[in-house]
Amino acid sequence: MKKRGIGVGCMFYGIGNTGMPNPAGAFLDLTDDGTVLVLTGCADIGQGSSTVLAQIAAGELGVNIEDVLVVAGDTGVSPDAGATSASRQTYISGNAVLLAARQAKEVLLEEAAGIMAAAASDLCLRDGHVWRAGEKTPLTVKEVLAACRKKGKLTLGSGWFNPETTGMDETGRGAPYATYSYATQVAEIEVDTETGKVSVLRLVAAHDVGRAINPKSVEGQIEGGCLMGIGYALLEEVKLTEGRIGNPRYAEYLLPMSLDVPEIHAIIVEEPEITGPFGAKGVGEPALIPTAAAIANAVADALGVRFYDLPITPEKILAALSAKGDGSARMGEIT
Amino acid sequence: MKPFRFTATINGRPVDLPVNPHRRLLDVIRDDLGLTGTKEGCGEGECGACTVLLNGRPVNACLVLAPEAAGCEITTIEGVAPEGGLHPIQEAFLEAGAVQCGYCTPGMILAAKALLDKDLSPTDQAIKTAVSGNLCRCTGYIKIIEAVRLAAAKLSGEGDAV
Incomplete structure (x- = not known):
């Protein structure tokens, strides 16, 4: 028999740990041709941080993202940005790049103010132009840059960000994070009570990311996290025997593949974080965290049996159904 | 030897x-x-x-x-790509955001090409089956499947229609 269930998983996750120093730095240079060169120690491992940092620099300087060149994770030239871990890079390196861009922007605005005989505080940069009191002027960022160069003025910026290190008290307590991301996921599953196989039919994943600097990559992170969460809930188990991994191959350590993909609806919730760059927080790990809980709750909803260890394999389901005395599980025939 | x-x-x-x-x-x-x-x-x-x-x-x-x-x-x-350009499957992968770390991407694109060389209007199930031998740990496959669908539309001359 096939039984369906629906389950919910909720989570909050700290972004920007404060128990220990947690800084990132960035250098920025607007070169003669208008290229914005960003040097960052932030390693892009596929999550798209280099794109996000380019967007942040472009957004602050009012130029096209195509004009931004990010040199990332080159220890020969880039400042330390700490690890790409703990869902921290958009928040922490994003702030460092934002501060570096702001410093270079101040030089540009000061120069533009001189050209236009205006107060720098009335000016801003957008769409490659100088704007005055909310109105676009014909003066371009590249023209301001050329005016700076004519005087031998360089347009450099450096920035670093560290969420205030609060430390811990003698009991090990404190304020551990600068901010938190929140998420709720709902899973709809189907269990085959004869084979014990759980199929995930649908996942709805709503994530508060502060502000999505790059919505498509946020979606990609959420979808990837959901699928990894399905693996965590149903498939993946490192089998250890006396310290040796008994299943070190993909043939034995099962990952979700394309045929395991359910409908996934990623919902981006934007509640800007005041300390984040353009309001952004992190989404990397949060995307994975509630999935297994939602699936386990859905399994409990379907079968009336609760599982307390992962992965919820067909063997565990059949054993539980048999212990419950559910006639539809025929262990003898399977083993 | x-x-x-x-x-x-x-x-x-x-x-x-x-x-x-x-x-x-x-x-x-x-x-x-x-x-x-x-x-x-x-x-x-x-x-x-x-x-x-x-x-x-x-x-x-x-x-x-x-x-x-x-x-x-x-x-x-x-x-796969013509001189100086990209193959429509590669364009579709870019447009759909189907690349994260990129390590599976060359294999994914060739698996998709093998499918689309034979079938320009594959079902989602056919797409999933065609790339089922290619593991991806980043994307959750959703945008890869979307990219293959988009590439099929491009190759069958439907332009941007998905």
């Missing part, structure tokens, strides 16, 4: 070189020919990162011995 004369067509060009017969097609492609777009993942035929086309059929280059590929027409990721 005594080398043999390996002749084949790779990406439309004839190759002719001495190869030890115990070498894998993957070694010939990456090390002898320097075509490093083909990736080695697990080296035992499970992950699909080394997928290439052998006479139009997707194979794991880590499981094919060089002598088995002799005389065949081989397509690697370097042979």
Whole structure:
């Protein structure tokens, strides 16, 4: 028999740990041709941080993202940005790049103010132009840059960000994070009570990311996290025997593949974080965290049996159904 | 071991070189020919990162011995794009956001090409099956499946319609 269930998983996750120093730095240079060169120690491992940092620099300087060149994770030239871990890079390196861009922007605005005989505080940069009191002027960022160069003025910026290190008290307590991301996921599953196989039919994943600097990559992170969460809930188990991994191959350590993909609806919730760059927080790990809980709750909803260890394999389901005395599980025939 | 004369067509060009017969097609492609777009993942035929086309059929280059590929027409990721441009499947991967770390991407694109060379209006199930030999740990496959759907539309002349 096939039984369906629906389950919910909720989570909050700290972004920007404060128990220990947690800084990132960035250098920025607007070169003669208008290229914005960003040097960052932030390693892009596929999550798209280099794109996000380019967007942040472009957004602050009012130029096209195509004009931004990010040199990332080159220890020969880039400042330390700490690890790409703990869902921290958009928040922490994003702030460092934002501060570096702001410093270079101040030089540009000061120069533009001189050209236009205006107060720098009335000016801003957008769409490659100088704007005055909310109105676009014909003066371009590249023209301001050329005016700076004519005087031998360089347009450099450096920035670093560290969420205030609060430390811990003698009991090990404190304020551990600068901010938190929140998420709720709902899973709809189907269990085959004869084979014990759980199929995930649908996942709805709503994530508060502060502000999505790059919505498509946020979606990609959420979808990837959901699928990894399905693996965590149903498939993946490192089998250890006396310290040796008994299943070190993909043939034995099962990952979700394309045929395991359910409908996934990623919902981006934007509640800007005041300390984040353009309001952004992190989404990397949060995307994975509630999935297994939602699936386990859905399994409990379907079968009336609760599982307390992962992965919820067909063997565990059949054993539980048999212990419950559910006639539809025929262990003898399977083993 | 005594080398043999390996002749084949790779990406439309004839190759002719001495190869030890115990070498894998993957070694010939990456090390002898320097075509490093083909990736080695697990080296035992499970992950699909080394997928290439052998006479139009997707194979794991880590499981094919060089002598088995002799005389065949081989397509690697370097042979997919036209000179100076991108193949519609590659464009679709970019547009759909189907690339994260990128390690599975060459294999995914070749697996997709093998499908779309035969079927320009695949069902989602056919797409999922076509890339089921290629593992991806980043994307959750959703945007990869979307990209193949988009590529099918591009290749069948439906333009941007998805």
